[in-house]
Amino acid sequence: MDNTVEKGTCELCRREPVELTLHHLIPKEEGGRFSETANLCVPCHKQIHFLYTNSELASLYYTIEKLRDTPELKKFLKWLRKQPASALPRMKKSNRLKRRR
Template identity: 55%
Template sequence: MEFSEEKICELCGRKGIEITIHHLIPKKEGGKDMPTARLCIPCHRQIHALYSNRELALRLNTIEKLQEDEKISKYLRWIKKQHSLNDIKIRKSRERRMKK
């Protein structure tokens, strides 16, 4: 993880946040050596709370596809308004909670 004023989340575009590396195709789905994206912690957590690794690998394997998806686009409209130092709480989607 990295922290710097220069760091920008590739998904939400917020600046000055801690960055994590997100495998666009999850490692468990064969994406270990595949492209990655630099995401803030809340965005990274939200993606994995909303979608299964299989869904990420098959349907949502680019930043553009993620940004266009209905569930994450609602979240992105909200997170862009949040200060980078706010403690963001993440909840799993109803579908993901029901599967467990």
């Protein structure tokens, strides 16, 4: 995850005001160093990387809309929107990704 950008509205969960981080929509490791970015809150940024590999992010989920439409994130976003903007929930790596390592 990159450094904190500022406070504002998360482009994924739309909570505000939250501390934002810069997320490369195509991960830098997959050639996205100079590609588009999105300002995401810390929980959304962590959840994305806990659910999907960099390869999956680059090939399947390279826009906010594509991320927002995934079943796993829909459930998470519905829950997160009910949390206060100051909440920093504990995150767990998906079992699917744990098995790959």
